[in-house]
Amino acid sequence: MSSLAILVGLGLGAILLQTFALSVLPSWLRPDLVLVFALAMGLRTRGTSALILAFLFGFIVDVLSGSPLGLFSLLRGTACAAARIVDRVVYLRAPIPWALFVVGYLCIDALLIVLWQRVFIGPEVAWASMLLGLPGQAIFTAALAAPLLSVFLRLDSDLAGDRLFSLAPPPASRARL
Numbered sequence: 001m002s003s004l005a006i007l008v009g010l011g012l013g014a015i016l017l018q019t020f021a022l023s024v025l026p027s028w029l030r031p032d033l034v035l036v037f038a039l040a041m042g043l044r045t046r047g048t049s050a051l052i053l054a055f056l057f058g059f060i061v062d063v064l065s066g067s068p069l070g071l072f073s074l075l076r077g078t079a080c081a082a083a084r085i086v087d088r089v090v091y092l093r094a095p096i097p098w099a100l101f102v103v104g105y106l107c108i109d110a111l112l113i114v115l116w117q118r119v120f121i122g123p124e125v126a127w128a129s130m131l132l133g134l135p136g137q138a139i140f141t142a143a144l145a146a147p148l149l150s151v152f153l154r155l156d157s158d159l160a161g162d163r164l165f166s167l168a169p170p171p172a173s174r175a176r177l
Contacts, residue, residue, distance in 0.1 A: 028133035031141040038076040042083025054080035068120040095146040102145040
């Protein structure tokens with residue numbers, strides 16, 4: 001099975017689990033698994049393919065959630081790019097830095113969602129209702145992010161020959177500075 005098919009399966013699984021969590025868990029305890037998927041895609045060595053997948057799964061969330069089309073697509077693509085940039089400065093492939101990065105980025109993402117919904121929908125969007133559940137969501141998402149990173153790392157070790165979607169750094173002879 002190709003790595004693209006496996007990653008698409010993981011992304012669809014993240015969407016399904018997130019949709020299930022939205023219907024079962026209270027609002028203050030809902031993880032954002034698609035965000036974790038998009039952030040993990042930012043750790044990939046080939047940025048364009050990972051960015052396209054992050055945009056695609058963000059667009060699927062847009063369609064399923066009824067939000068303005070392109071909102072989550074833009075935010076998930078931005079998350080992928082941000083993880084790629086931060087990973088060049090800080091080593092994010094260890095569980096604790098990864099979980100802390102996910103918490104921080106989830107807070108930024110929530111503020112961006114509120115800001116863009118106020119722009120697109122209007123001032124009647126309640127800041128308090130979205131931001132009250134943020135601490136619980138951030139902690140629960142970070143608690144799930146560390147094991148999910150190990151799944152991505154294990155997947156990459158199994159697919160080490162496929163350079164298109166690998167988390168492994170490129171060989172030193174071909175690395176760009």
